[in-house]
Amino acid sequence: MTNNILLNILLLAPLTSALLIFLLNISRRYTKQTLYTLLALSGSGLSAMIALYISYTSYFEQKLFVSNLFTWLNIGDFTIEVTLKADALSSFMLLFVAPVSFLIHIYATGYMDKDKSYGRFFTYFNLFIFFMFLLVLADNPIIMFVGWEGVGLISYLLIGFYFDDIQNTYAGNKAFIVNRVGDFGFLSALMLLFVEIGHGGFSYDAIFFNLSLIDTPMLSLIALLLFVGAMGKSAQLPLFVWLPDAMAGPTPVSALIHAATMVTAGIYMVARFAPLYNIASDVSLFIAYIGGLSALFAAIVATRQYDIKKILAYSTISQLGFMFMALGVGAYSTALFHMFTHAFFKGLLFMGAGAIIVAFGHKQDIRELRGIRRSVPTIFIMMLIGSLTISAIPPLSAFFSKDAIMGILYASDHLDLFFIALLSSLFTVFYMFRMIFVLFFSENTTEPSKNSVKSMNYPMAILTLLSVFAGMLNLPEIFGGNLMMSSWLDLADKHFVFSHANEIFLMSVNTILICFILYYAYKRYAYKDTILKESTTGLVANKFYIDALYQLIIVKPLYALSFFFDRKISHDLIDTSINSMALNYKKLGKLFAFFENGNVRFYALYMLIGLVLGFIYLFLLLKAML
């Protein structure tokens, strides 16, 4: 089979199944749930298999997959080809996006079981995979932007999935609007790029080839605006506010879109534009600091959250912050590797949370869910492994990925960043085990209202294995590895000299500190009622008042302005004047209708008048000319 057909199938399989499910769904005919399940799983399953094959061949044979679909635009010299291209970076993205999507699809069949909007859910879900693939496989930033907007749209639709509750719709709106701010940055960056070097073609290769033609301030501006886009999509300070609210959607959505795939689009985009960011080093450093602040901020806020999904949401912001720190100092493949492992363990944690939510009658507050270890032992084990992974306990996967980031921050001479990272990592341990100990280690017992569903457990088990072992793919040298993944990705990484002794020292210190925090959390929360005594006021519990601040300085003035425009400008000025114009025109029409009086003699007279006027004109014209 030729390569481009493979890529096309990979892209179109989820689209086709989304379309079929959609048609079945709107036909209002009674459709068995199994048919939806079959369609949804076959679409995502097929693309997952192809994705694995593609990344396999890309890894071992360094093969490049390219598929020219069609020409989208052809204006003068400017052409936009819809081309799919799976180079090492794209194949790497496929390697985790497609299988994790498939696993979460399986999980969702259990989670959404007997939901009245089952079909609608999987239409969105499959469509999401389509747009995500488009984003990842695009050969130029325009097509990437199509995918980028597409996933944003699906995210909006799924956050407000249960639109019966108006709060969910508000959460969806918030996500969409905040993301528009980011998209504005992205789009402006693309326009600037187009103005500067659009004449040389707009594929990534052409852009990077022509980068030297742009002068430095403009390049920095472009890099900054691009990062604003990443900031929105990957929920970094100050545009993170939508992600915690996005947890209003069903849990599989949080697992797939708001943990494993869509939120990593920002990381992917910065890594994709690595040549640009290597030149604009100021902006890179800015990225690193934004990442660091986000990591620390979110980790601190997470220590006072009670909603199980919100804890995980803040944790996602924090982990994404880690990745941006690595991106900022130029260690692109290290950041991508953490994104890779993050997809597995965060997906796992969300799925575990979802399983708990389903089992205990849609309770999400950890204070109401204490002592559930005996009722859901399998979920306990998997959640525990997930939490140990995110805390970077050796030899679980995140240990390798997170320690690589810490090591690079240390070696890059940005000690401040290193300490921010270390602190955030310790907070991570604290809030994760606060959750674990409250949920599972308590004398109280809560009985489940529903037994766990098998189709939800299998994907979790697979993700558990993956979060344990995925680290092996990029073993550092001191453990006998050779950083296989980094050499496969072959990005424009900056290299830092870093002695093995230092590395081992760092790891040990880090691990000891983590164990210490773990013990502290155990002492504080296990078999105790500390959680109930925590105060719900204060800076941290109120998320540093950021939401309130935004409300005060952005939302309220905007509303006031809109109100002014609505009442004064739109209503009083425009509507009134247009209405009076229409009214006068109608009056004029009534007058004119006098001529249309139905008398043939009048009509013939008009013709004669026209004739006479025409000949007078001709007479004057000819007189002038002759």
Added chain:
Amino acid sequence: MTNTFIALAVPALLLLSAIFILLFGFSSYYSKNRGYYITLVTLFITFCISVNGVGDIHSAEVFPHIFNAMVVYDTFSATFISLFLLGGFLSLAIAKSFIDKTNFFVPESFVLFLFSLFGMVVLTMANELLTAFIALEIASMAVYVLVGLNRESLKASEAFFKYLLLGSFSASFYLLGMMLIYAQVKSTNLNVIAEYILNNDLNSQLLIVAGSMLIMITIMFKIAAVPFGAWVLDVYEGASLPITAYMAAVFKISVFAFIIRMFLTNNDFVQLVFDPLIILGAVITMIGGSLLAVIQSSVKKMLAASSVVHSGYMMIALASIEDIDSSASSAIIFYLFSYFISAIGAFGVLSYISKGTDKLISFDDLNGLGKNSPIIAVSLTIFMLSLAGFPSTIGFIGKFYIFTSAIESGYTPLALFGAITAFISIYYYFKVIVHLYFKESTDVKVQYGYKVSLAFIMISAFIVLWGGVGTSLIFNIPGINALNELSKYAIQSLVF
């Protein structure tokens, strides 16, 4: 299929099947239905034959020894012939329910259809003034009778008489003009006239100037330009709906086809003498038409008045034609197609929901249609959007081409004026949409039946949408680009 064959076969088939129905119409075997189907099949077959002449550039005089260069068959005429046949077919096919439910259609009514189409076919091929006149009168005569088809209706008879009187009145100008031209050039052949104009100075062209002014008046009458088109409201109102659709969409196009041919063969002359007149006419026509359209309370009369406005838009393009390569000339063909398909659809929907009754459909009669018969409402909405020139419909593209070509030719104020008129037209077209969806209504489901009529309405709606967004890159269905290409071929064949 050779081009000569097509040029002969199409009119011959139309004529033959008309004569066939006439001869056998008296036998009780040939009922109204059979006449209808024979006509429909004839139109379909002739359409299939005539589209073979579209798409490549060709031009040849048909049997020059016999017809003495009076008729010419080129891509231009092939394109228009296909358009008429398609238009005739669609308006008849959509009118099926109307024809079945009324009793004034007899087998001979369809003969008139065929005769008028025959006249139009010859009109587009005519390369000579007298042939054109005869063809135009063949078509007009048939249409006069079609207008007065419903003898029991006083309105229809009145409309018939008005149209006949004024039509004959205007035709006399044509004859007079032709005579003056002949007096000077000693020929009525368009090419010979063009040559004469090129080779002589203005002093020896005075009779041509006067004669063409007179011919222009007849043409302005036919396309209902203000102030010559005062008949249009009364006649369109009196005629039954399928006939109105046929007149507004198909008959008007045929007149335009002849003007374009005449203008492009004598382009410099027309530009010099008549451009200011046409511009003035376009402005008055657009103002007058939209003034009339705004105050109408019946949908049919509103469409009739708005068809005057559309004539105004096409006059903009006529004035903007500078030479064969200017985009105005192909823009006008594109616009003709876009208006034709939207108008057929819009009138078709009206005739479909009127169920053969004679009553005028007012805006209030449309209330609640969006809820009770969503498909019809959506189709009507699409046609209204297209007529108003709303993006993603073919009407938008048509207007876009016309206005840009006007700007290209340096008539920016005229394009601006057209845009303002289009803006006003939103008022009366969207009024229909408002009544479809946003007015209180009783929840009564009406069974309209005649799925075939509905299917053709939906096909027209699809064409309107596809012509606005489609491209032949997808599924190989001709979209905007193909239509544009076709109109360019048609124009280029005129100088081939």
